[in-house]
Amino acid sequence: MTFIKTPGWLDWFSGPSKPKFKLPLGAVDAHCHVFGPGEEFPFAPERKYTPCDASKHQLYALRDHLGFSRNVVVQATCHGSDNAAMVDALVHSKGKARGIATVKRSISDDELQRLHEAGVRGVRFNFVKRLVDFTPKDELMEIASRIAPLGWHIVIYFEAVDLPELWDFFIALPTTVVVDHMGRPDVTKPVDGPEFQLFVKLMQEHNNIWSKVTCPERLSVTGPNALNGEVAAYKDVVPFAKYLVEQFPDRVIWGTDWPHPNLKNHMPDDGLLVDWIPHIAVTEELQNKLLVNNPMRLYWPEEVK
């Protein structure tokens, strides 16, 4: 089937720069996606956008170019609950990729087991209204209780303004919970202001809650240009990510978010995104936790001594 991508959609950046920051050995890109290719893995009828193609081969070429060892491939909403493209990426990764699926309550135990064998280690609950239709909380809680015995965790994606309303549901989840993109703070507001501090409180009070300190390109207002070469690209996002890395060094992970769905103004150079990391994790110890130890504990626990 041929798909025409949503007007205004930017393709991912081809020819990314080679990062100056040398990633630690065994670094994990813990948030990225594959899109189709649509001819092989059609996009879901209920999708809210039609992306460009972004194949497993292109993802793994980027992994090698940037210096990552492994990927965590997160099911994107354009594929709905058909996890075929993501699973195909996992099974062709030679064990170097694990995945996060989207499932419905109708999924059978056998199918959950097949996903596990392919390398899936969690499910994603998405509350971003522009991306998905509403799913009743009792359905999500039922899914949570079924995936918990597999040792899986739950990835949640929401906007900062919706946290108060979702709080009780989040804290009732029975597994490790990983928040996408720091709960999407409005970075024009202060780090010590009530909105971001509510998210910090969530992590302080619930030590099963982790955060991805990801997506500066999505959250930034100042953009990718470093001023006078002195400060980081996406400098307005640095204080938020650095704060979480320093407060919760054992519960943060990082990923590129390649191929960067829904960006219409600016598409990041993934090499530049990697060069952002030492601005938020300023010591070797913090970098190792963020990029190796933490994602390994979550996704490849059997390899952690």
Ligand code: 0GY
């Ligand atoms: C991201 C962010 C977005 C999209 C999705 O699954 C998705 O469609 O996650 C977004 O548009 O903010 O993490 O890729």
